Amino acid sequence: MRQLMPPPDSPDTAVDDDRLAELYAAGTTEAARWLRVNMVSTLDGAAMGADGRSGSISSDSDKSVFQTLRAWSDVVLIGAETARVERYTRLSHEHGRADVRRPGGPLLAIVSATGRVDVDRLFSADGGQPLLLTCRTADPDAVREFSARAGDDAVLIAGDTAVDLPTAVDELTARGLTRILSEGGPHLLGGLLAADLVDELDLTIGLEARGGEAGRIVQGVRLDTRFAAHTLLGAGDSLIGRWLVSRPESPDGSGRR
Ligand SMILES: NC(=O)c1ccc[n+]([C@@H]2O[C@H](COP(=O)([O-])OP(=O)(O)OC[C@H]3O[C@@H](n4cnc5c(N)ncnc54)[C@H](OP(=O)(O)O)[C@@H]3O)[C@@H](O)[C@H]2O)c1
Structure with a gap:
């Protein structure tokens, strides 16, 4: 190069x-x-x-x-279709050079209106807590399944029928995830x-x-x-x-x- x-x-x-x-x-x-x-x-x-x-x-x-x-x-931010098509798992602690990376490596944050992500696939690899950025009309069963595996604080609700991206990004920033x-x-x-x-x-x-x-x-x-x-x-x-x-x-x- x-x-x-x-x-x-x-x-x-x-x-x-x-x-x-x-x-x-x-x-x-x-x-x-x-x-x-x-x-x-x-x-x-x-x-x-x-x-x-x-x-x-x-x-x-x-x-x-x-x-x-x-x-x-x-944090690595992706749309839910990319998570589905590219078969994302949560991100391993090894991602990133040890001297520059976030302790524990980057988190994965998935943006979805439906809230439907393949939770089994997501958790099929070790890694940090994945986050779901979703909205009020998301499928409640899908959201419940996600939070049961990742924790209640892993689900961020921003917006009614779609994710309000400025609010969601502000929420990531408030959690100290500033390099997005x-x-x-x-x-x-x-x-x-x-x-x-x-x-x-x-x-x-x-x-x-x-x-x-x-x-x-x-x-x-x-x-x-x-x-x-x-x-x-x-x-x-x-x-x-x-x-x-x-x-x-x-x-x-x-x-x-
Ligand atoms: N060339 C590249 O660098 C590159 C990178 C990534 C992906 N891709 C390709 O792109 C294709 C997928 O394209 P795509 O445009 O459908 O992917 P995408 O943007 O990752 O996913 C779209 C989905 O993300 C959710 N979403 C996005 N913005 C939202 C918002 N503001 N509010 C609520 N939900 C939101 C929705 O999920 P729900 O359906 O769950 O509501 C929506 O259906 C795949 O073929 C993938 O391989 C290419």
Whole structure:
């Protein structure tokens, strides 16, 4: 992997795991909360492969960034469909480099209007307490099943028929989970962008076209969100970028609130 942008100070442009961690930590510690979204797409814009999952369009360099971002995070936020399709289990304590990660590793927080997650699968691996971010019209049996396994304080209710994302994110922050990483999917990303909760999009573009009917990385809402390039890395299989949401009104124009 090589650093393309900004041009590195030294002639050595190679990016190893330590350099990758440095590049992805830069600028995130000054804010009281930082929410980034990590997504992968093909060069022709597909957010999933023919099997309906994102793993089949991922690459070795994408996996390195994925692990680096998990190491940085206090909580991994995902939509319930991603939890179902990508067969998420709660996150193991091993996720993330020991020297930088949250003690115990990141928690997993699932956003769901129905409250329906596969609790058996979730608990089929060791890990920290998973959280369910849901709303008042959720299926009461599903919510009861979740809290019976994860604990009453693992269920956060925000909103009536959908999760009020600003309230849910504030609740995570109030629990000290201030480094928030969303791993998608496209509908959750649309909701987070529409609510102006995203500080940064981390996008790996695989150097391939797959055609087909697959959706894009954002779905469900119309947006007019602008980004500014922060870092661009190149690998044999991917182009990897950190894109900050542009908030020209922010004090230093950096996008930081
Ligand atoms: N390319 C990538 O980087 C990437 C990343 C992640 C996922 N994916 C792919 O994306 C596909 C799934 O797409 P998707 O857009 O359906 O995934 P998603 O956004 O993860 O899940 C949508 C579901 O999340 C819940 N949800 C999201 N926002 C909500 C809100 N504000 N309030 C209440 N519930 C909310 C709902 O769950 P309920 O139905 O339970 O109410 C909704 O049906 C899969 O094929 C997956 O592999 C790709």
